[in-house]
Amino acid sequence: EVQLVESGGGLVQAGGSLRLSCAAPSGFTFDDYAVSWFRQAPGREREAVACIGDRSDGTYYVDSVKGRFTIFSDTAKNTVTLTMDSLKPEDTAVYYCAAAIPLFLRDQSPLWFRADLYDYWGQGTQVTVSS
Numbered sequence: 001e002v003q004l005v006e007s008g009g010g011l012v013q014a015g016g017s018l019r020l021s022c023a024a025p026s027g028f029t030f031d032d033y034a035v036s037w038f039r040q041a042p043g044r045e046r047e048a049v050a051c052i053g054d055r056s057d058g059t060y061y062v063d064s065v066k067g068r069f070t071i072f073s074d075t076a077k078n079t080v081t082l083t084m085d086s087l088k089p090e091d092t093a094v095y096y097c098a099a100a101i102p103l104f105l106r107d108q109s110p111l112w113f114r115a116d117l118y119d120y121w122g123q124g125t126q127v128t129v130s131s
């Protein structure tokens with residue numbers, strides 16, 4: 001079973017920054033997959049935050065994080081990183097990385113935000129933003 005591993009969560013004040021990293025096990029190459037970050041706050045549904053296509057072909061963001069979050073892939077390290085700037089208390093959640101075979105990204109309106117399309121998940125990392 002493929003288990004992705006997130007790191008980098010923590011506690012930060014509003015306006016601060018954090019960097020989350022997602023690592024894949026040996027033999028699993030992120031360049032072959034769409035990789036996304038999702039988040040889930042207590043009492044709320046899991047929400048897609050950002051996605052990077054296979055071979056870094058395209059990036060997608062939910063409106064609430066555009067201009068503040070950046071997703072990028074490091075092929076040499078086989079990691080996908082989410083940098084989060086200008087953090088707000090409403091960004092508080094457990095953040096998960098997920099990977100999927102990127103067929104859905106070929107559509108005119110890619111369904112990158114649908115959690116059910118992702119086959120591989122991490123355990124999550126807590127991000128808490130204090131006001």
